[in-house]
Amino acid sequence: MRKNILSFLLLFSFLFTGWTAAYAECELGAPTLSRTDCNVEGRFAVKIDFDFRGVSECFTVTGNGKSYGTFPYAKLPIVIDGLKGDCLTKYEFVIRDCENPDCKTFGLLGVVCCSQDCEIFDLVVENTLCDTNDQYFSILNFKRRNTSSCFLLKINNQVYDTLNYNQLPVKLGPFTADCHTERVFTVVDCEKHDCDATLRTPKVCCDDPCQFSNIRIEHSPCDSNGKFYAHIIFQARNTSDSFWIKVNDLFLGKFKYGNASSAAYRVGPLPGDCKTKFNILLKDHKIAGCASDTLWGPVCCDSTQPPCRLFDLVSEKTHCDSLGQFYMHFNFKYQSNSDCFRIVGNGRQYGEFKYSQLPVKIGPLKGDCQTAYEFVLEDCHFPDCRLIKELGKVCCDSFPGLCTLSELRYDVSDCNDQDQVSLFVNFNHSNTSECYNLFLNGTSYGTFRYGQLPVRLDGVAADCHTSYNLLIKDCERPLCALEKKLGVFCCDSLSECAIRTLKVERTPCDSNRNFYIFLLPSGDNTSECFRVFGNGHDYGTFKYANVPVKLGPFKADCQTEYEWVVQDCEHPDCRKAHFMGKVCCEGDCRLGALSVERSECNALNQFYAIINFTHAGTSDCFRLKGNGRDYGTFPYSALPLKLGPLNADCNTPYEFVAIDCHKTDCKTAAGLGRVCCDSAELKLSTFQMERSECDHDSTFDLSIKFAYRQVSDSFLLFINGRHRGTYAYRALPIRSPRLKADCKSIYTLQVVDQLDSSTYIVRHIERPCCQIKADSCQILDVKATPLYCTGPGKYALKLNFRHLGTTNAHFDVFDRTGIIGYFSFSDLPVTLLEFKKTGRLYDYVKICENDNPSCCQVVEFLSIECNGGAPTRNDLKSMVVNYRDRSVLLFSEKELPADLQIEVYNLEGRLLSKKFSKLSPYELEIDLGSISPDMYFVKVKSDEYSRVLKFFNLK
Known part of the structure; x- marks a missing residue:
């Protein structure tokens, strides 16, 4: 009996030792993580590799509350694609053996930022030489970042064409060089409509136009009153006999052209106060549009008093305190300043300080890893006398030895039949104990180990009324806590957050030409707070209960286009915007002398009036009236304005009055007099257009016919300056290409004889609409x-x-x-x-x-049931990219579809190859062949789905 017991104990010891040894053999080494560059969608891929022994057939990868899938060890290294580089997520990856969940390893990639800001910049337009018809072409080119594949081109606010970026530089035209038309080129990204750029080009003349050039301005010595005279020297050609000079809209005299290379034109006296800048306008007395506008100055008459200057800035950031806050110290040198300076930044004013108080300390400031701190130090009386310090984001969660809980993240499940949801909670932690307590609206949900993250909370009522607050406290250090307001959860699809109205009111200007605004948003099913953005700034977070909120000060500089966007704190798609436009201070509105020029008459004895004038301190628009008519409201940016057509009846004494939209006492006027057209017979006349019915896509075409005599055999049709076809006169009537009836576009149709460009006729269609109820x-x-x-x-x-x-x-x-x-x-x-x-x-x-x-x-x-963890048929999203010498392997966990197609593109979008070899029902190989080393894209597609993978040719 004793022998049997001894044998049993020896056998048990052997089995137990063997079992524990086998279990202990499973070991995963520390993973190596490497990531690709971001793609155009702001996403990237991570390549994961690690050593292992004593493992099962496969392993799982999870992290940040997500499961990335199950993978065989034989396919290492693996690639996880489609991760967002949102500058917020601190990416972590937990790798566990499929059969031994305690056999695991952990890798931290950290935060990844993919710049998502689309940018179009450095627009360049170069014009060709004029041809015999006084026409030319424009060559457009520019630089870009993070755009889509195409852009919309507008010329003078009219849609010209939609083009691919890979067509750059693009040739546009032909355009007529009429010495009158300024062209504004606007480029707008096809998908990101707030990503645009504009370039205004000068008028183009094929003959030698009136022109001022080589302008130089010098000033005389100052007199005892601190004033001086400006001496203006320039060259001019093709002018009339005289010109006049204005300085800051003040008329200073009419002058005869002389030998300006040896003599200067003297104007003044002008103030030399070190502040005033001078806008000097030279304009020919008789030739409209022949002018030159120069900004010059300021001039300092006090030689002992140089301009205000701040320099040699020294800034220091303190260490973070136990509350995750820090302070800033500033010191600098200064000269010719006032008695004080102020510090502003991030929508806050940190106060005014005497220069004698330097160095100064401001704070406390939150080191929340999100706020990009910027500080502007400016003189109280000379706002252009300033220093700027860009500190960037500050993180206080890395304070050594300090227990820290941070970056709380949560996901919400779909609703169950009881209108309840589950919460998946995760967060970062350092220097903690082994566990934490979790509370939801003050009710304890239990104690959990940090190693169990992420944690799941079930049975949370989603009644669209209860607002939830989540609190996490370390078990041993209750002051080490993390709190987040989650808001309400809804299982009712009708209870969507909506900001219904946004009222914005602004104050009058103060003595510094600044103003404030009051925002009053109201909505349904919102959280408790909202954020305000606009003009490239984040103005902060505010509670709905505290509206209206006051923002400012803002500069009323008559230039900045002000816009504010209100966004709910917890529902980023719940937002509303208000566009205010340019803001000017009251009492400073000035409209210069109004000039009126007329065009040649058309076939109907009609003409156009060209209206222009200078302006300062205005609102964003003006009204034009005359002869008992109200011609409408126009933005100042539309100047010079082409008005018409007007009847040349030899009877109406035409007069025009321009009045600012909001300051009705700010006006200017001029008369054109009676206009007559000659009675010579026209070669093209009786122009008629008939619109077709609108198609389902809101487009239409035109039936065009007209009378003609003494012409060639054919004519050209231009729409908004773009050549749309060549037609024989005998083919009339003709049908135009299809045009968009969007109630906004203005179409200019021009018929030009093919051999004689002086024989033409022009008609307009303004803002056509499709009458759909x-x-x-x-x-x-x-x-x-x-x-x-x-x-x-x-x-x-x-x-x-x-x-x-x-x-x-x-x-x-x-x-x-x-x-x-x-x-x-x-x-x-x-x-x-x-x-x-x-x-x-x-x-x-x-x-x-x-x-x-x-x-x-x-x-x-x-619906269909989907309870498993893997797709029930092929899902191209699960494909993994591996690399071989001179080839790429694509592996799928499910059988590849029979209709699968592969296309390989380079960075310029050029198709390089469609060839691939299917190694098995789950794996294929793409031969790189002679493709040079670079980064490429593989497009994998079937009838139901397509996906683009980024890869590197590593040969």
Whole structure:
């Protein structure tokens, strides 16, 4: 008996030792993480590799509350693609063996920033020489960053064409060099409409125009009153006999042209106060448009008093305190200053200080790793006398030895049948104990170990009323805590956040020519606070309960286009904007002398009046009246303004009065007198146009016919300066290309004889509209078809439908929680790849025309079950890229579809190859062949889905 017991103990010891040894053999080494550059969508990929032994067949990768999938060890290294470089997420990756979950390793990549700011800059327009018809072409080029693939080109606010960036530089025209037309070129990105750039080009003349050049300005010695005279020297050609000079809109005399190279024109006296800048205008007395505008100065008559100057800035940041705050110390040198200076930045004013108080200390400031701190130190009386310190973001969570909880993140599950949701909570931590306590609205949800993160909280009521506050405290250090207001959760799709109105009022200007604004937003289903952005600034966070809020001061400089955007704190898509435009201080409005020139008469004995004048201190627009007519309201940027056509009846004594929109006592006037046209017979006359009915895409064409005599055999048709076709006269009437009836565009049609460009006729179509009733928009026959599962609780959903009377090119898709997609009608049918199940038997979508909530259609459809962790059929998103010498391997966890296509492009978008070899039902190989080392893109597509992968040729 004793022998049997001894044998049993020896056997048990052997088995236990063998089991623990086998279990201990599973070991994962520290992972090596390397990431790619960001793509144009602001996303990147991470390559993961590590050593291992004693493992099972596969491992899982999780992190930041997400599961990235299950992978075989044989496929190391792996690539995880499509990660957002949002400058906020601190990326972490936890790798666990499939069968031994305690066998794991951890890698921290940290925060990744992908610049998402689209930018178009350095516009250049070069003109060719004129041809025999006094026409020329313009060559447009520019630089760009983070754009889409194409851009919209406007010339003088009229759409010219849509072009691809890879067409740059682009040749435009031909344009007529009429010595009158200034052209404004505007480039707007196709997809990012706030990404644009504008360039104004001067008038073009093919003959030798009137011109001022080589302007030099010198000043005399100052007199005892601190004043001086300006001596203006310049060259001029093709002028009349005289010109006049204005300084800061003050008329200082009419002068005869002389030998300006040896004699100067003397004007003054002018103040030499070290502040005043002088706008000096030279204008020919008889030739309209022949002028030169020069900004010069200021001039200091006090030689002992140089201008104000701040210099040699020294700034120091203190260490963070226990509350995660810090202070700033500033010191600098100064001269010719007033008695004080102020410090401002990030929408705050930190106070005014005497120079005798230097060095100064400001704070405390939060080191929240988010605020990009900027400080402006400026003299109290000389605001242009300043220093700027850009400190950037400050993080206090890395204070050594300090218990820190930070960057709380959470995800919300779909609603269950009891209108409840689950919360998945994660956060960063350092120098903590082993556990933490979690509270939701003051109720304890338990004690958890930090190693269990992320943690799941079930049964949270989503009743659209309860506002939740989450509090996390370290077990042993209760002052080491993290709190976040989560707001309300809704299972009712009708309770969407909406800011309905945004009232903005501004104050009058103060003595410093500054103003303030009051914002009063109101809405439904909002959180407790909102943020205010605008003009490139973040003005801070405010509570709805504290409205109206006061912002400022802002400069009323008559130049800045002011705009403010209010965005809900917890619903970033819940926002409303208010555009105020330029702001000028009262009492400073000045309109210069109004000049009026007339065009040649057209075939109907009509002409155009060219209106122009200088202006300062105005609002953003003016009204034009005359002869009992109100010609309308125009922005000052439209000057010089072409008005007409007007009747040349030899009877009406034409007069014009320009009045500022908001300051009615600010006006200027001029008379043109009676206008007569000669009675010579015209070669082109009796021009007639008839519009067709609008098509479903709100376009139409024109039937054009006219009378002609003594012409060649054919003519050219131009629309908004763009050549749209050559036609034989005998083919009249002709039909024009299709035009957009968007109620905004103004079309200029010009018919020009092919051989004699002086024989032409011009007509205009202003702001054509398609007369579609508002209630005629219809979304019809909506079909929602679930295709296959793409993950737990997610599936691909195919949508198709008909539409009538739509005027917008796009439509929105909503589920029970809110908007989930934005698509073009031309893309139909569309597939939503990750449609979230609601947990109910029937799911729901609503489709609306974009920006038209009255044109919608709702459909409910039978859902499908998606409980597994992997797609039920091939999902190209799960493909992994591996590299071999001179080739790329693509591996899929599911069988590759039979209709799979592969296309390889270089960075310029040029197609390099479509060839690939299928090694197995799950793997294929792309041969790089003679492709040079660089970065390339692989487009993988099937009938239902396509995906672009970035890879590097590593040969």
